[in-house]
Amino acid sequence: MDGLAKDLMPTRYLLSAFHAARQCLSMAAALILLAVMMAMPARAAIQINITQGNVDPLPIAITDFLSAGPEAKVGTDISTVITNDLERSGLFKPLNKASFIEKLSDINTQPRFGDWRIINSQALVTGQVRLEADGRLRVEFRLWDVLGETQLTGLQFFTTPDNWRRVAHLISDAVYQRLTGEEGYFDTRIVYVSESGPKNKRVKRLAIMDQDGFNPRMLTNGRDLVLTPRFSPNSQEITYLSYRNNNPRVYVLDIETGQQEVVGEFPGMTFAPRFSPDGQKIIMSLQRGGNSDIYTMDLRSRKVTRLTDTAAIDTSPSFSPDGKQVVFESDRGGSQQIYVMNADGSNQHRISFGSGRYATPVWSPRGDLIAFTKLISGQFVIGVMRPDGTGDRVLTEGYHNEGPTWSPNGRVLMFFRETRGAQGGPSLWSVDLTGYNERLVTTVGFASDPAWSPRIQ
Amino acid sequence: MRGSIYFSLGMHIAILLLAIVTFPKTRELPSLQTRALPVELLTVSEMTNLKRQAKKVAETKKPIITPSEKPVKEEPKPTPPAPKPEAKVEPVKSEPVEEEKAELIPDKTAEKVPEKKEPPKPVEKKPAKKTDTAKKPTKSFDPTNIAALLDKIPDKPKQEDVSETTEEKADAAQTDDPNNPVTLAVSDAFRAQMQKCWSIPAGAANAEELSVNISVYLNLDGSLARPPELTDRARLLTGGPYYRAAAEGVIRAIRRCEPYKLPADSYLGANGWNRLDLNFDPREMLGG
Numbered sequence: 001m002d003g004l005a006k007d008l009m010p011t012r013y014l015l016s017a018f019h020a021a022r023q024c025l026s027m028a029a030a031l032i033l034l035a036v037m038m039a040m041p042a043r044a045a046i047q048i049n050i051t052q053g054n055v056d057p058l059p060i061a062i063t064d065f066l067s068a069g070p071e072a073k074v075g076t077d078i079s080t081v082i083t084n085d086l087e088r089s090g091l092f093k094p095l096n097k098a099s100f101i102e103k104l105s106d107i108n109t110q111p112r113f114g115d116w117r118i119i120n121s122q123a124l125v126t127g128q129v130r131l132e133a134d135g136r137l138r139v140e141f142r143l144w145d146v147l148g149e150t151q152l153t154g155l156q157f158f159t160t161p162d163n164w165r166r167v168a169h170l171i172s173d174a175v176y177q178r179l180t181g182e183e184g185y186f187d188t189r190i191v192y193v194s195e196s197g198p199k200n201k202r203v204k205r206l207a208i209m210d211q212d213g214f215n216p217r218m219l220t221n222g223r224d225l226v227l228t229p230r231f232s233p234n235s236q237e238i239t240y241l242s243y244r245n246n247n248p249r250v251y252v253l254d255i256e257t258g259q260q261e262v263v264g265e266f267p268g269m270t271f272a273p274r275f276s277p278d279g280q281k282i283i284m285s286l287q288r289g290g291n292s293d294i295y296t297m298d299l300r301s302r303k304v305t306r307l308t309d310t311a312a313i314d315t316s317p318s319f320s321p322d323g324k325q326v327v328f329e330s331d332r333g334g335s336q337q338i339y340v341m342n343a344d345g346s347n348q349h350r351i352s353f354g355s356g357r358y359a360t361p362v363w364s365p366r367g368d369l370i371a372f373t374k375l376i377s378g379q380f381v382i383g384v385m386r387p388d389g390t391g392d393r394v395l396t397e398g399y400h401n402e403g404p405t406w407s408p409n410g411r412v413l414m415f416f417r418e419t420r421g422a423q424g425g426p427s428l429w430s431v432d433l434t435g436y437n438e439r440l441v442t443t444v445g446f447a448s449d450p451a452w453s454p455r456i457q
Numbered sequence: 458m459r460g461s462i463y464f465s466l467g468m469h470i471a472i473l474l475l476a477i478v479t480f481p482k483t484r485e486l487p488s489l490q491t492r493a494l495p496v497e498l499l500t501v502s503e504m505t506n507l508k509r510q511a512k513k514v515a516e517t518k519k520p521i522i523t524p525s526e527k528p529v530k531e532e533p534k535p536t537p538p539a540p541k542p543e544a545k546v547e548p549v550k551s552e553p554v555e556e557e558k559a560e561l562i563p564d565k566t567a568e569k570v571p572e573k574k575e576p577p578k579p580v581e582k583k584p585a586k587k588t589d590t591a592k593k594p595t596k597s598f599d600p601t602n603i604a605a606l607l608d609k610i611p612d613k614p615k616q617e618d619v620s621e622t623t624e625e626k627a628d629a630a631q632t633d634d635p636n637n638p639v640t641l642a643v644s645d646a647f648r649a650q651m652q653k654c655w656s657i658p659a660g661a662a663n664a665e666e667l668s669v670n671i672s673v674y675l676n677l678d679g680s681l682a683r684p685p686e687l688t689d690r691a692r693l694l695t696g697g698p699y700y701r702a703a704a705e706g707v708i709r710a711i712r713r714c715e716p717y718k719l720p721a722d723s724y725l726g727a728n729g730w731n732r733l734d735l736n737f738d739p740r741e742m743l744g745g
Contacts, residue, residue: 046729048733051741051742053656147709181697182661
């Protein structure tokens with residue numbers, strides 16, 4: 001046995017040396033291969049930067065909602081309201097229904113996407129209306145991506161039959177949100193000052209309507225002069241100024257209940273009351289002596305806090321959406337300009353430096369922009385700038401434009417435009433952030449000082 | 458003996474690692490030439506559109522919109538008298554919509570109706586009825602300069618140096634391998650087609666930050682070989698609704714534009730267009 005072991009010894013050494021050498025070689029080979037692989041460039045695809053596109057509206061097909069029986073007309077009406085909502089936004093181009101090839105008979109089956117691609121539709125809205133056994137209306141819809149051949153969203157709503165218009169706005173909001181990533185603003189209202197009578201003796205009443213001009217209603221009787229209605233950012237309450245016997249009072253009105261209360265009667269003149277983002281405070285300017293300063297008032301404790309204290313006219317305050325800052329106008333520098341300060345009144349600094357006189361700044365609900373009115377070369381301009389004062393640009397201009405108010409998603413501004421002459425008067429207009437989608441808002445009679453509501457909850 | 462073998466092996470590994478780490482650094486040097494190359498390429502390939510781009514930039518020095526070109530604002534006609542006012546403040550109740558019962562309808566793709574291959578019916582093109590009284594601007598749209606379109610401030614004339622702007626434009630093509638005229642020709646042809654299909658997310662919050670990176674795989678006939686692939690798919694979930702909408706808009710644009718007309722002879726190979734890595738960046742158009 002020992003002899004055999006001795007005979008095998010040299011072979012064992014040889015094998016182990018060979019094994020070690022092989023290991024070293026394979027390790028070296030692996031390292032060389034790794035080095036070569038890393039040094040070699042990967043097979044690269046062509047990289048292309050696309051920096052130019054267009055701003056064309058999205059072609060969308062909105063079919064008449066399928067319906068039968070007494071609610072047959074409602075299906076078409078809902079489709080029309082959605083079409084008008086989306087078209088007015090400027091972001092969508094609803095296609096002519098006469099061009100539709102496929103006639104849908106069931107919204108629960110996939111459409112023939114090829115038929116919709118032929119007419120250049122990129123999105124498709126289908127829906128149906130049914131009257132439930134309990135008398136409620138059931139409205140359901142589906143939004144399809146025609147090119148991707150997928151359903152993007154589908155919802156159903158239950159409501160009373162006479163509330164179909166609101167459901168249509170809710171569907172418009174859902175479509176808008178899914179395709180733009182931004183909340184819609186169609187299920188909202190506008191409060192404004194309705195004006196009637198001759199130019200030198202106008203009767204001014206508070207009025208309210210849907211954002212598309214439908215369902216107009218008067219809120220006050222016109223005995224007292226009303227001014228500057230402003231919505232609470234998170235409820236259906238408005239604050240406004242009313243003059244009785246030349247005494248200005250700040251009111252808060254709940255438009256759902258009709259409850260109205262006087263917030264305060266202040267010595268001297270009061271201007272431009274506006275809610276804080278949490279709805280707990282009102283910010284306004286009070287005139288005492290020759291100048292006006294900015295104050296806040298806590299709606300619960302009625303405690304009044306002074307924010308500015310200068311010999312100049314500080315007015316038109318508006319909170320940032322986070323409530324941490326306030327933008328306002330002031331002539332402390334010699335001309336009317338826009339200033340920003342912290343919510344406690346500290347760090348007051350000027351942000352507008354363009355030519356002309358800046359006024360009525362309003363902070364966007366999105367927080368990224370401040371809208372303003374500017375008087376330059378005899379023209380009234382509505383424009384926007386970033387909160388640091390950069391990016392100052394004009395959206396619209398004319399003889400007399402004033403009172404910008406933001407849509408709740410911060411993408412559209414409504415304002416009023418006054419026309420010249422004895423027969424002239426104010427009317428409401430809207431313009432989006434591109435400045436190119438400018439529309440007249442239909443109202444009953446003359447209208448000024450619009451205030452856009454948050455989305456109805 | 459064994460120790461010296463290990464020492465020798467360790468030294469070899471160290472040298473190899475040093476070589477791996479230091480070699481790629483030498484590859485960065487040629488990038489210095491890129492700024493000048495597009496100028497040379499103007500004479501090299503007639504298929505590029507760089508010359509046209511440069512001219513367009515030069516044209517933007519003129520104000521695109523003058524106040525006189527503004528759309529004619531229609532005077533609002535006196536509307537019928539308002540209804541008699543209410544004696545007191547009346548509540549405006551919004552009727553409830555039971556949104557809590559709103560359900561997502563399941564996508565019944567299983568019930569797919571087989572698409573019939575019918576010949577397309579002729580589509581009668583009727584001019585869309587305008588419902589609004591406001592006249593839309595009839596100016597021709599210059600997509601190369603949205604920022605100038607948006608900025609209608611008359612008192613701030615742009616003081617851009619045309620030569621500088623043109624140079625910046627040319628720099629936009631830096632990622633397109635300017636060493637290769639074939640690549641540049643493909644890029645330009647692709648860009649020209651995509652420009653008509655891609656709608657930028659104008660008006661969205663921080664729209665200039667909504668750039669989308671995506672890979673596209675193409676067949677030789679220019680059709681999509683497979684669905685476009687977002688480079689960062691996770692951003693669909695983390696990037697918020699604005700990014701999601703922007704990414705979906707890009708995918709729609711890619712699908713809408715197919716089939717692409719690109720030079721067939723450069724389909725395959727090291728710089729073939731069978732795969733394209735695209736970066737959709739709206740910053741330049743939005744003036745960001």
